[in-house]
Structure formats: C-alpha cells, structure tokens
Amino acid sequence: MKKPIIIVASLCLSGVVLMGTLSGKDVDQGTLEKLKAKYAAKHLPSADHAAFDALKKKFTSPRQVTEACISCHNKRHLEVMSSNHWNWEREEYVEGRGVVYLGKKNAINNFCISAGGNEKSCAKCHIGFGLDAKGKEYSDPKSVDCLVCPDNSDTYAKAPDEAGAPAAALDLNAIAQSVGRPKRANCGVCHFFGGGGNNVKHGDLEKALFEPGRELDVHMASPGANLQCVDCHTSEKHNISGKLYSLSSMNQNRSTCDxxxxxxxxxxxxxxxxxxxxxxxxxxxxxxxxxxxxxxxWDWSTAGKLRNGKPYIEEDSMGNHAYMSIKGSFTWEKDVKPDYIWFNGTASHYLGGDKIEDPSKPLALNPLYGSYADEDSKIIPVKIHRASQPYDPVNKILIKPQLFGDKKGEGAYWKDFNWQTAAKVGMKTAGLPFSGKVDFLKTEMYWPVNHMVAPKEESVKCQECHAREGGRLAGLNDFYLPGRNYSAPVEAGGKWLLILSLLGVLAHGAGRLISGRKNGENK
Known part of the structure; x- marks a missing residue:
C-alpha cells in the first residue's frame, strides 16, 4: 500500500518543481550581476572645470558664475527655465479638471500649507536666486543657479530666508571649478528636508541616506552599490524623471524598479x-x-502659544519638535509600517479656491486613484500624513496664510501670531476670497514610499499579507486574497477536492495492489 502512495506523491512533487522551473525560465539570472557591474564602475567626469579660463575670473556674485556657465553651455539655461524644478509647476491632466498647471504655485499641502507669498523662505529650495510672489525671477536667465545641483565640493549652501540666494562667504570660484555629476547630497539638501526639517514629509527620504548602510537602503548603501539619485532619476534636457504625487497627477515620466x-x-x-x-x-x-x-x-490649531510674550519650542523623547509656537503640535513616529492602497499612477489635487463639500470629514488633498479592477493599478505602500489646518468656514475653502515675514506688523503669522490677519494677507496675495473667519479642518496627504529598500532577508513575509486577521492588506477589500478571505463554497469545495483526491490515490493504490497480486497468482 505504501509503495503506490509514495510513487504518486513523488510524481506530484516532481510536477510542482517542474512547473516552478518552467515558470522561471524567462528570468535572466545574470541581471543582478550585470547591474552590480554597471554601477560598480566609478563615474569619471568628462571635463576638468578647474582648467577653464572662464571659471578662473574672480566671482563676487552668483549671477557672475551663471554668466560664465552660459558662455560655454549656451542654451542649457533655457532647458532649466523650461523645467518644473524652475517653474514650480508643470502642465498636467487631472481627472475632472482637464489640463491644468500644477505645482507649488497653486497646490496646497498640509505641512507649511503653501509656498505662495512665502517665497522668501521657501525659495531656499529653488534652483534660482531672488524668487518672490511676483515671479520676475522666472524670466531672468542670470537667476539660474548653476551651482546648487552640480556642486561636488560639498561646500555650496543656500542662505535661509533669502529667496534662494547662496550663503555669504562662499568661495564661488572653488565651487564653480569643482562642478560635476550631481550626488545624493545635492538632491538631498532639499528633498530630505522638505517641510521644515529632516524626514518631515516623505518618511523614506532623509539625511541618513547621505551615507546609508545596507540595512537602510540596499541601493544607496555606501559600502554597496552606492547609487546616486540621478542613477534612477535620469534626465533629458534638464527634465528629471520621477513623480512626486503631492504635485503630480499623470502616469508618465515615472521612475520605476522595472x-x-x-x-x-x-x-x-x-x-x-x-x-x-x-x-x-x-x-x-x-x-x-x-x-x-x-x-x-501636524496640528496648526494649537499654534500661537507664547511664554513671557515670546515663541517657544518643545521636544519629544526622540529630540523632535513636539510643539512650536509658529507651527503648532506634532506627532512623530519611527520604523512605521506603511498603509497600502491601489494606485494606477494618476491623482487629483486640492487647488486654491476649491470648495470643500463636507467639512465634517477629512479632506484628501491629493487622492491617488486605483482599484483592483483597474488593469494599470498595483498595490503600493504609502505614508498618510494627517493635519488640522486653517480654512474659511464661510467660503468653505482652505486658507493660504501669510506665514513668513521680515518684521512684525506685516500680517505674517510667524511674527504677529494672528490667524485673521495672516489669512487676510495671504488670501489677498493668492487672489482668493476671505470671509474674515478662521476655523480648522482635518486633512490627509498620501506619500508613496519608494526608498529605503531593505535587504531581501527583511522583505515582507507571505503570511504578513495572507493572514486571516490583522494582515498588512486588511484595508484592501475589493479582491479575494488567499489565506485572508473566506468563502464557504470555496472552502467546502477545497475540502471535497482534497477528500476526493485522497480517495482517488487510495483507490488507485488499492487497484495496483490487487492487480499486482493477481498477476503474481497468474504467474
């Protein structure tokens, strides 16, 4: 009896192994080795900028550096001035709106809310000099910052609250002569600190990625592949691939693992x-x-508290700001398990002046589209940032307050701590109506998690998703997930298939035994 059963089991196991082998035949087993070899090669600069006479002249202003760069790289500045990094907006198609210009100029977030009117502070992360609400800089070629992205001296820095101007006392000649391919530091100095501090916004982009270990990110690990941002976010004519869906809406020009x-x-x-x-x-x-x-x-509603008439800061146990008079209260988390959603690469956005239909519900500022039924959708991990931010309860629109100011009395909240005046000034600058009333609304933003790829040994285990209760995908209920979902007919059918299969094996084995004995007797 045992021999036939063992034979049948062996055949089944062989079939499973064979199917697995055949299904994996289309995989290039050398892909990973090829990638390792490709990125192990050290990038060599194509030119020695220290040898160029145009860069040996004594520079006393950053605009002089730009003029020198343009004298050789003629028309490259026009490419920069056509990019969304420069214009802080780009043409996008948004479902339900059609084609719009979308970017920092008109989108609203639930961190520092809006760049509009606050350019002098926000433009520290603009690739130009002297940005203001009037936008004159956008048409001035000499305002292009030719050093902030390609600086390889690690000494270039923007000054705080100076509309994008570089810090004082920089050796502009030494920096100009050391330019080259952008490194993580060039990108990270802005993208790692968005929202006013390290890792405030993204959750997967922060200063630890300047020199990460393999346990933090296998791609950027300094002892490993040591990939730079531009290895994945490639560019053509200064237009960089990749989408930040706090400001993007279309499924194109994305950087993907594929x-x-x-x-x-x-x-x-x-x-x-x-x-x-x-x-x-x-x-x-x-x-x-x-x-x-x-x-x-981020709770803006608690902002404005003073001690002895002065703003103050409190920190949590991890050393993060738990309260700031100018910004309110914050909650921070570390080693966070993502939320999961369906995403097809398209999104919508709340833009200044959009009516809020139901103030009693949290408002999604950048809803990401997708569903199981959508063939372009995949399950992605996201960080969901929640906030309570100012809105006009009469006009039912979000408020774009004037936050930054040089001195008291100009209406800036960070100086005067008055929501009504900050809202009045900010909304006037934005060209939006203001009723004079300020209340606070719950909002949400979705941030796709794309970085901090863990070593393969730390990948999510099958049972973390395929679990009856408490699985990672518990919030996605529009599809059948084996191991999680229960269907009485399917479960009953499965049990009967197992029973019938076992009976079939037993019957087949018994038949072989009987047949064998008869053959033996006949001999």
Missing amino acids: QCHTAAPHADGVLNEHTLKVACQTCHIPSYARANATKMF
Whole structure:
C-alpha cells in the first residue's frame, strides 16, 4: 500500500518543481550581476572645470558664475527655465479638471500649507536666486543657479530666508571649478528636508541616506552599490524623471524598479506573478523612517502659544519638535509600517479656491486613484500624513496664510501670531476670497514610499499579507486574497477536492495492489 502512495506523491512533487522551473525560465539570472557591474564602475567626469579660463575670473556674485556657465553651455539655461524644478509647476491632466498647471504655485499641502507669498523662505529650495510672489525671477536667465545641483565640493549652501540666494562667504570660484555629476547630497539638501526639517514629509527620504548602510537602503548603501539619485532619476534636457504625487497627477515620466530589474525579477514564477498587481516596494520596503522619525500629524490649531510674550519650542523623547509656537503640535513616529492602497499612477489635487463639500470629514488633498479592477493599478505602500489646518468656514475653502515675514506688523503669522490677519494677507496675495473667519479642518496627504529598500532577508513575509486577521492588506477589500478571505463554497469545495483526491490515490493504490497480486497468482 505504501509503495503506490509514495510513487504518486513523488510524481506530484516532481510536477510542482517542474512547473516552478518552467515558470522561471524567462528570468535572466545574470541581471543582478550585470547591474552590480554597471554601477560598480566609478563615474569619471568628462571635463576638468578647474582648467577653464572662464571659471578662473574672480566671482563676487552668483549671477557672475551663471554668466560664465552660459558662455560655454549656451542654451542649457533655457532647458532649466523650461523645467518644473524652475517653474514650480508643470502642465498636467487631472481627472475632472482637464489640463491644468500644477505645482507649488497653486497646490496646497498640509505641512507649511503653501509656498505662495512665502517665497522668501521657501525659495531656499529653488534652483534660482531672488524668487518672490511676483515671479520676475522666472524670466531672468542670470537667476539660474548653476551651482546648487552640480556642486561636488560639498561646500555650496543656500542662505535661509533669502529667496534662494547662496550663503555669504562662499568661495564661488572653488565651487564653480569643482562642478560635476550631481550626488545624493545635492538632491538631498532639499528633498530630505522638505517641510521644515529632516524626514518631515516623505518618511523614506532623509539625511541618513547621505551615507546609508545596507540595512537602510540596499541601493544607496555606501559600502554597496552606492547609487546616486540621478542613477534612477535620469534626465533629458534638464527634465528629471520621477513623480512626486503631492504635485503630480499623470502616469508618465515615472521612475520605476522595472527600469533595472525588469517586470519579472525573480527566479520564482509565483513571485513574478505577484508583480502584475503588487508593486516591488510593497514587499521590499517593510517599513519607513527606519533611521529617524517622520512627522505623521501636524496640528496648526494649537499654534500661537507664547511664554513671557515670546515663541517657544518643545521636544519629544526622540529630540523632535513636539510643539512650536509658529507651527503648532506634532506627532512623530519611527520604523512605521506603511498603509497600502491601489494606485494606477494618476491623482487629483486640492487647488486654491476649491470648495470643500463636507467639512465634517477629512479632506484628501491629493487622492491617488486605483482599484483592483483597474488593469494599470498595483498595490503600493504609502505614508498618510494627517493635519488640522486653517480654512474659511464661510467660503468653505482652505486658507493660504501669510506665514513668513521680515518684521512684525506685516500680517505674517510667524511674527504677529494672528490667524485673521495672516489669512487676510495671504488670501489677498493668492487672489482668493476671505470671509474674515478662521476655523480648522482635518486633512490627509498620501506619500508613496519608494526608498529605503531593505535587504531581501527583511522583505515582507507571505503570511504578513495572507493572514486571516490583522494582515498588512486588511484595508484592501475589493479582491479575494488567499489565506485572508473566506468563502464557504470555496472552502467546502477545497475540502471535497482534497477528500476526493485522497480517495482517488487510495483507490488507485488499492487497484495496483490487487492487480499486482493477481498477476503474481497468474504467474
């Protein structure tokens, strides 16, 4: 009896192994090795800028450097001036709106709310000099900052609250002569500190990525591949690939894992089948903010408290700002398990002046679109940042307050601590109506998590999603997930299939035994 059963079991096991082998045949097993070899090669500069006479002249202002750069790289400044990094907006198609110009100029977030009117502070992260609300800088070629992105001296810095001007006492000649391919430091000095501090916004972009270890990010790990941002975020004519969906809405010009790893990166065919509906990041980024905490909630309604007539700051146990008079209260979290949503690469956005339909519900400022039924959608990990921010309860629109100011009495909240005057000045600058009333509204923003890829040993385990209760995908209920969802007919059918299969094996084995004995007797 045992022999036939063992034979049948062996055949079944062989079939499973064979199917797995066949399903993985389309995978190039050498892809990873090729990528390692490609990025192990050290980038060599194509020119020695220290040898150029145009850069040996004594520079007394950054605009002189720009003129010198343009004298050789003629028309490159026009490419920069056509980019969204320069214009802080780009043409986008938004479902329900049509084609709009979308960017920092008109979008509202739930961190520092709006760049409009606050350019002198926000433009520290603009690739130009002297940005203001009037936008004159946008048409001035000499205002292009030719040093902030390609500086390889690690000494260039923007001055705080000076509309994008560089810090004083910089050796502009030494910096200009050391320019080269942008490094993580060039990108990170802005993108790691968005929102007013380290890791405030993204959760997966922060200062620990300047020189990360493999446990934090396998791609950017200094002892490993040591990838720079521009290795993935490639550019053409100064237009950089990649989408930040706090300011983007279209499924194009995205940077994806497929660029290097292909759509079938695993030797296991079953895992490759997952990539049809599951983004790589979903499994390979088990948590974000693994080195330093990220801001999860911002309560503007508590701002304005003073001690002895002066603003103050309180810190939490991790050393993060828990309260600031100028900004309110904050909640931070570290090593955060992401939320998960369906995403097809398109989004909508709240723009200044949009009516709020139901103030009793949290307002999504950048809803990301997708569903199981949508063939372009995949499950992605996201950080959801929540806030309570000012809005006009009469006009039912979000307020774009004037936050930054040089001195008291100009209406800036960070100087006068008066919401009514800050709202009045800010809304006037934005060209939006203001009733004179200020209240606070709950809002949410969705931030796709794309960085901090963990070592493969730390990837999300199967049972973390395929779990009856408490799984990572518990919030996605528009599809059947094996191991999580229960269907009485399916469960009953499965049990009967197992029973019938077992009976079939037993019957077949018994038949073989009886047949064998008869054959023996006949002999």
